[in-house]
Amino acid sequence: MINKVDYQRIATEEAFITKDVLDGYMRLLQDSSFDDPGFRSLWGYFGTHQSPRARAINEALQSLGDLRLGHMDAAGIDHQVIGLTAPGVQVFDPATASSLAVDANDQLAEACRKHPTRYTGMAAVAPHDPINAPKEMERAVKKLGFRAVIINSHTLGHYLDEPQFAPVLEAAEALDVPIYLHPQTAPPSMIKPFVEAGLEGAIYGFACETGLHMLRVIVGGVFDRFPKLQFIIGHTGEALPYWLYRIEFMHGAAVRAQRYESMKPLKHPVGHYLRNNVYITSSGVAWQPAIEFCQKIIGVDRVMYAMDYPYQHVPEEVGFCDAMTIPDADKRAFFEGVARKVFKLNF
C-alpha cells in the first residue's frame, strides 16, 4: 500500500554492483595475503552467506533492470541515485581499480540511458590513482551524465584530507559535482574492538569511521582550500549534527591551545562547513527524530531522503517518512526538492 503524495520520492544513496567487481571481491576473500578483517566480514557475508537476507541483497545489488524497478515500484520510489556499493573499487590495486571503475561507470550509464526518469548515476572512482581518477570523473560527468562521485570512505587506510587526494577533490569542485562519502568497514588499524563484537558494520562501526572521515576533511581544512566543494553523507549525517556542540567546543579549545601541530585554525567554525559544504541523507534512518534533528541543526535545504537499497529495502519505512509530522514544504524538500537541486535532476 503506497501513500498518494504530492512529491516524487527520490532515493539518494542506492547501491549496485557489477559482476566483475563482485568477482574481484570473491578473489580477495580467497587471497590470504589480503589482510582486512572488515572486508572479510562484509563480503564474506554479502558475498557467500546463505541467509535469505544476504542472498536477497546480493541478487538485488546485481540488478539494474526489472528486479530493481519492481522493488522501486512496490515501495513507491520514483527515482534512485545509484552508486557502486562499498568498498567500491578502493580495495584493488590502483590500475585494477581504475579499470573496474570505468567498466562499472559504463554499465551504470547504460542503465541510466535506458531509464532516464528512474536512475541517476554517481561515478565510481579510484582515489588512490590520482592521475586517472580526475580523468574518469570528467568522463563520467561530461560524457556519461553522472551527477556525483561516490567514495566509500577510506582507501586502504588513507583519508581524503591527506595531500595525495587533492587532485580528486579539485576535480570534484571544478566539475561542480558533490562527493558522496559512503561508509565502508574501518581499516585494520581501527577495527579490532568493533569486529570482535560484531559491531564493525552498519550497526555502528560504519558510523564511527565515516563520521571520522568527514570530520578529518573538515578540520583538515579541505573546505578552506576548496570552498565550493560539496560532500554528501548518509545515515542522518553520521551523527555529526548531534555532536556539533561538543566538536566545536573541543576544536576551539585544541586550536587555541595549539595542542596539535597538524590542527590549524579554520576560517569558520565546524558548523559552518556542515551547513555550507555538506548535504545529509536519511539512508538507513527512517526515523523522524533524527531526520528532524538534522533539518533543524543543518538546514531543511541540506537534508535528503535515501532508502539504502537494497541493504535496507523496507517498503514500510517509506510510509514512516511520508507520515512525518513536519511542515509539508519541508517534507517535499526532503523527498524531492533538495535532491533535484543537488543532483541537477531534470526529468
Next chain:
Amino acid sequence: MINKVDYQRIATEEAFITKDVLDGYMRLLQDSSFDDPGFRSLWGYFGTHQSPRARAINEALQSLGDLRLGHMDAAGIDHQVIGLTAPGVQVFDPATASSLAVDANDQLAEACRKHPTRYTGMAAVAPHDPINAPKEMERAVKKLGFRAVIINSHTLGHYLDEPQFAPVLEAAEALDVPIYLHPQTAPPSMIKPFVEAGLEGAIYGFACETGLHMLRVIVGGVFDRFPKLQFIIGHTGEALPYWLYRIEFMHGAAVRAQRYESMKPLKHPVGHYLRNNVYITSSGVAWQPAIEFCQKIIGVDRVMYAMDYPYQHVPEEVGFCDAMTIPDADKRAFFEGVARKVFKLNF
C-alpha cells in the same frame, strides 16, 4: 552572574586526580615500552603541555578543596559527583592499579566527609584485578559511602562484555550502585586514524570508543545476565540515542541472519536496555537540542546534568542549561531529581 533557580544544580561527571596517580601517568610517559598513543596524547597534553588550558585543568584536577569549591560557587554548582579522571588506574599493572584505587578512594572519601553537601564519590576500581576489584567496590560503597563506580572505558584494550569482568558487574549489581562508563582514549588497536588527525580525544574519538563499549555491553547480553545493573554514560549518551533506530534495525537483521557466532538474540530490543539499564548525562554538551533528544528518546527520568569539570569548566554553559525551553519539571529532573535518585543523595 548566576541565575536564581528553584532547583539544585548537581553535576554528575566531575573529575579529580591524586598526586600518586598523576606521578604514575608521568612515569608511563617516560617509559618507552608503554606503547599507547592515546594515553601519550592525552597525558602528554594535560600532564606536561604549557598552554593555559592544560595548566588550569591540571591544577583543578588536583584540588578537592578551596579551588574546586570556589569554581563551583562561581558557576552555581551546588554539588559534584566526583570520580578519578580518565584513564583512572586502568593503565597500570593490576596490583599497582588496585593499590592506587584504594588510595584515591580514601582521599576522595575524606573530601566527601569534609564537604558532605558538596561532594559525592564514585569509586575508582581496577577491573583487571577481578579478585580485589569487588572487594574494593564493597569497601568504597559500604565503608566510604560512595554511590557509584567509575570505569574509564576499556582496560588495556579489553571491554566489560568480556567474561573476565563478570565479577565486577556482579558486584555493582549486588551493591546496587551504577557504573559510570567514562571515556578514555581508544586502545592502540583502534586509534590510528583518529590520532593522526588529532581527533582521538573529547572532540570525537572518546565518543566512538565509549559508545562502542556501551553497545558491546548491551549486545553482549550483559543486562540479560545482570538485569538490575545500571550504567551511566555521559556526553548525551555518546550518541547512542541518536543511533537507536539504525542499531535496532541492524541488530535485528544480523541476529535473524545468524551473521555472527557471537551475536545471540537478546531478551529485548536494544532500546529497552537504554531505557531501563542506562542513565545519560549531559557532560560536555550544554546544548538543548541534544539534551532534549535524550529526554524524548530515553526518558526524562534517565537524563542528568553534568559539567565535566574541570575539562569543560565554562560557567556560561550553566546558564545555557538554565535557559532551556523545556517544561520546568523536566528541568528540575535534569538538574537535580534524577541525580538524587540515581546516587541516593540525602544531603
